Amino acid sequence: MTLIPALAAALLLGATALQAAEIGLRQITIDPDSSRPLDLTIWYPTDDSGPLETLGGNAAFYGVQVHPDAQPQAGRHPVILLSHGYGGNWRNLNWLAGRLVPEGYVVAAPDHPGTTTFDRSPEQASRLWERPRDLSRSLDAMLATPEFDGLLDPARVTAIGHSLGGWTVAALAGARFDPVLFAQDCDTNPTLRTCELSEELGLGDSRLGQDLHDPRLAVFVTLDLGLARGFSADSLAQVDIPALVLGADIDIGGLPAVLESGWLAAHLPARSTQEETIPGTMHFSFIQRCKPGAEALLDAETPGDGIICRDGYDRDRSALHDEIARRISGFLSQSLPPRQAPD
Numbered sequence: 164m165t166l167i168p169a170l171a172a173a174l175l176l177g178a179t180a181l182q183a184a185e186i187g188l189r190q191i192t193i194d195p196d197s198s199r200p201l202d203l204t205i206w207y208p209t210d211d212s213g214p215l216e217t218l219g220g221n222a223a224f225y226g227v228q229v230h231p232d233a234q235p236q237a238g239r240h241p242v243i244l245l246s247h248g249y250g251g252n253w254r255n256l257n258w259l260a261g262r263l264v265p266e267g268y269v270v271a272a273p274d275h276p277g278t279t280t281f282d283r284s285p286e287q288a289s290r291l292w293e294r295p296r297d298l299s300r301s302l303d304a305m306l307a308t309p310e311f312d313g314l315l316d317p318a319r320v321t322a323i324g325h326s327l328g329g330w331t332v333a334a335l336a337g338a339r340f341d342p343v344l345f346a347q348d349c350d351t352n353p354t355l356r357t358c359e360l361s362e363e364l365g366l367g368d369s370r371l372g373q374d375l376h377d378p379r380l381a382v383f384v385t386l387d388l389g390l391a392r393g394f395s396a397d398s399l400a401q402v403d404i405p406a407l408v409l410g411a412d413i414d415i416g417g418l419p420a421v422l423e424s425g426w427l428a429a430h431l432p433a434r435s436t437q438e439e440t441i442p443g444t445m446h447f448s449f450i451q452r453c454k455p456g457a458e459a460l461l462d463a464e465t466p467g468d469g470i471i472c473r474d475g476y477d478r479d480r481s482a483l484h485d486e487i488a489r490r491i492s493g494f495l496s497q498s499l500p501p502r503q504a505p506d
Contacts, residue, residue: 184208184209184210184236184264184265184267185208185209185210185211185212185215185229185230185233185265186206186207186208186209186227186228186229186230186260186261186264186265187206187207187208187209187211187229187230187231187232187233187234187235187236188204188205188206188207188218188229188230188231188232188233189204189205189207189231189232189310190202190203190204190205191203191205191304191308193273193300193301193304194300199276199287199293199297200276201273201274201276201297201300201301201304202253202273202274202281203271203272203273203274203301203304203305204253204271204272204273205269205270205271205305206227206229206260206261206264206269206270206271207235207236207240207264207269207270207311207314208235208236208238208240208264208265208267208268208269209230209233209234209235209236210234210236211230211233211234213230213233214230215228215229215230216228216229216230216231217229218231218257219253219254219257219451220254220257220451221254222454222457222460223453223454223457223460223461223472224254224451224452224453224454224457225258225451225452225453225454226254226257226451227257227258227260227261228261235269235310235311235314236314237314238267238314239313239314239315239316239502240267240268240269240314240315240316241267241268241269241316241319241320241321241495241499241502242268242269242270242271242302242305242315242316242317242319242320242321243260243263243268243269243270243271243320243321243322243323244270244271244272244298244301244302244320244321244322244323244332244335245259245260245270245271245272245322245323245324245328246272246273246275246294246297246298246322246323246324246325246327246328246329246331246332247272247274247275247279247324247325247326247327247328248324248325248326248327248328248329248389248450249278249326249327249360249364249389250278250279250280250283251278251279251280251325251326251328251450252274252279252280252281253272253273253274254451255325255450255451256272256323256325256449256450256451257272257451258450258451258452258484259323259484259487259488259491260272262484262488262492263488263491263492266492268321268495269305269311269314269315271301271302271305273297273298273300273301275293275294275297275331276293276297277289277290277293278291278294278327278364285363288363288364288365289363289364289365289368290365291364291365291366291368291371292334292368292370292371292373292375294327294328294330294331294334295331295332295334295335295375295377296375297331298322298331298332298335298377299335299377299379302317302320302377302379316502317379318381318500319381319499319500319502320379320380320381321380321381321382321383321384321495321499322335322336322380322383322384323383323384323385323386323491324383324384324385324386324388325386325387325388325449325450326386326387326388326389326418326446327388327389327390328386328388329385329386329387329388329389329391329424330388330389330390330391332383332384332385333383333385333388333391333394333402333406333427334375334376334394335375335376335377335380335383336376336380336383336402336404336406337374337376337398337401337402337403337404338394338395338398338399338402338427339372339374339394339395339397339398340371340372340390340393340394340395341372341393341394341395342366342367342368342369342371342372342393344392344393344395345361345366345390345392345393346361346366346367348392348393349361352392352422354417355417355418355419355422356389356416356417356418357389357390357393357417357418359417366390366393380404381404381405381498381499381500382404382405382406382407382494382495382498382499383404383405383406383407384406384407384408384409384491384494385406385407385408385409385424385427386409386449386487387409387410387411387418387420387423387424387444387446387449388408388423388424388427389418389423390423391422391423391424391426391427392422392423392426394426394427394430396430399427399430399431400430400431400432402431402432403432403435404435405435405436405437405494405498406427406428406431406435406436406437407436407437407438407439407490407491407494407498408424408427408428408431408436408437408438408439409424409438409439409440409441409444409449409487409490409491410423410424410425410438410439410440411424411440411444411445411446411448411449412440412441412442412443412444412445412475413443413444413445413475414446415445415446415447415470415473418446420440424438424440425438437494439490441483441486441487441490442475442476442478443474443475443476443478443483444474444475444483444487445470445473445474445475447470447471447472447473448474448475448480448483448487449487450471452480452481452484453471453472453480457469457472458471458472458473
């Protein structure tokens with residue numbers, strides 16, 4: 164897809180974003196008494212100018228400054244749903260929420276049961292089709308939350324996912340997973356990291372082939388996704404919304420972008436798909452920044468985990484995040500439907 168001229172992009176961005184704002188944060192639990200309760204973190208624009216708190220960080224990773232439980236800013240805000248990777252959590256894309264909320268977006272991220280840091284239940288992990296449904300449930304809950312009544316624009320919904328989260332948002336957009344196709348591909352490429360997770364994630368379950376499409380989704384973004392080669396080419400060709408596919412420039416082992424992001428982009432409609440790699444990005448370049456000493460700290464806790472803090476060509480992750488956020492913001496301003504006047 165050809166990018167629109169810079170001036171037009173700037174004008175569209177002005178139409179997309181509301182007044183620059185501070186960041187509010189609220190956390191809720193959806194269906195707490197159900198078999199799959201869902202913890203949801205919501206970042207949103209606020210005009211609150213009170214004290215700030217840094218949330219979403221820990222000894223290894225930086226957080227983002229927010230106003231907890233602040234009053235949401237008035238106006239109709241586009242919605243972004245975030246999906247974390249395998250074993251991750253809502254904090255992973257906290258940094259991206261911090262970039263997009265001041266532009267006027269309301270951003271929400273669930274912790275996917277079974278595949279999150281906080282819940283590694285084998286039973287839930289093997290129900291992978293629930294992940295796209297988690298995003299639909301999150302949107303349902305936000306639209307039903309009294310504090311956001313009239314403040315969300317259901318016609319301008321985006322989903323952004325990293326790694327397994329990229330698979331999740333592609334499925335939400337209408338891509339259909341074929342367990343038989345995936346098994347055949349693993350026979351050809353048995354060393355891929357995704358093939359090693361087949362039993363744990365229930366990738367041979369026929370229920371994964373069901374339609375998980377949410378028609379409310381307007382655009383989607385994948386960040387170095389996995390499991391792409393399990394999507395049928397026919398279903399990808401029928402995805403009728405714009406997509407931005409960002410792959411890692413450097414493969415850290417078992418997740419080559421050419422066989423994942425490349426496969427996805429090659430089979431999505433060319434007219435509505437943008438694909439790009441950013442020099443120096445590795446798989447974990449898309450998650451939050453590491454604090455000094457974090458690599459050693461992570462390696463001491465779990466040998467090998469320090470790779471989470473590495474980026475290629477000695478590039479600084481802050482600079483990589485600047486580029487990633489700029490591309491996502493430009494794509495959204497170009498591809499989301501125009502903002503509608505309030506009812």
